Amino acid sequence: MAAHRLDPQMRLAMRRKAEIAAAHNLTSEGNGTEITEARRQYDLGRQWWNADAPELAQVIDDQLPGPHGPIPVRRYYPRAGSSLPGIIFFHGGGNVVGNLQTHDKVTRLIAQQSGCAVIAVDYRLAPENKFPKPLDDCLAAVEYSLANATAWQLNPEKIAVAGDSAGASWALAAVLTDRDHGRHTLKSAGLIYGAYFRQLDSPSYGKFGGPEFDLPIADLAIYRDMLLADHADADDPRLCLGAADLSGLPPVHVFAAGLDPLLDESVQLAHRLRTVGNHGDFIIYRGMVHAFIHYSRMVDQAWHLIDDLSAAITRDFCT
DSSP: OOGGGSOHHHHHHHHHHHHHHHHHTOOOGGGTOOHHHHHHHHHHHHHHHHTTOOOOSEEEEEEEOOBTBOEEEEEEESSSOSSEEEEEEEOOSTTTSOOTTTTHHHHHHHHHHHOOEEEEEOOOOTTTSOTTHHHHHHHHHHHHHHHTTTTTTEEEEEEEEEEETHHHHHHHHHHHHHHHTTOOOEEEEEEESOOSSOOSOSHHHHHHOSGGGTOOHHHHHHHHHHHOSSGGGGGOTTTOGGGSOOTTOOOEEEEEETTOTTHHHHHHHHHHHHHTTOOOOEEEETTOOTTGGGGTTTOHHHHHHHHHHHHHHHHHHTO
């Protein structure tokens, strides 16, 4: 076992996570948990970590039209006023679990620390909604937010995208789509430990794919299979984003956890971005596991990540 590599605060947070799991009889999706139960357990597992979420000036539950029906969103405003810079945020959860509430504290903290309005998107989840429906929802949310920026008190010249895990992949897809359509309306992207190459055999998978690192390989394989209608879709360029042409993008900031099975995907993506001259940041948070942004009640580096993401995006708005 390599758990001794954990940052001391991360080790204590993992101990607390295990206590919560034991109290609520929570299990890994890799154990064959039925999907409705997996979502209930994921929600329960986040409640304690979200309990101290900060108050903001205004939080509005809303919805916007999408190609597959209405898309729920939650709009966070850190202060009163109009024409705020905005961050459109896509939550993680493997495209299978996760929602506005599981990431409520994360999005509140990003709004608080960045001074930006945050538009959190509750896109459709697999397996009920196979690829590309989750992506379709995310792209529709970007389009609608840009078109209705003034009505939503946003500055249309200062809009970014961000996301964690599965949401980071959709954030990258959003800036690629924005560029491919010739608009260049998105000014920045913050990608938090995402899956960009859809690999299940990289060295980091072998090193950090055990349950002691918070994201077992079995769960990743299940998430992938639930998302895809056909295994051939794994090679779709809208999913295998790391292999895309990455030139001509706004600054793309890549944030990675040092003990994450997805670490190598972030390393590869950051290298490819630098090769084409992208000036985004690349930061690895040593001793951290996947999803560590949720553990800010106990882990200082979760705060550092939120601060780094906020600073990078707001810097881009000033250039």
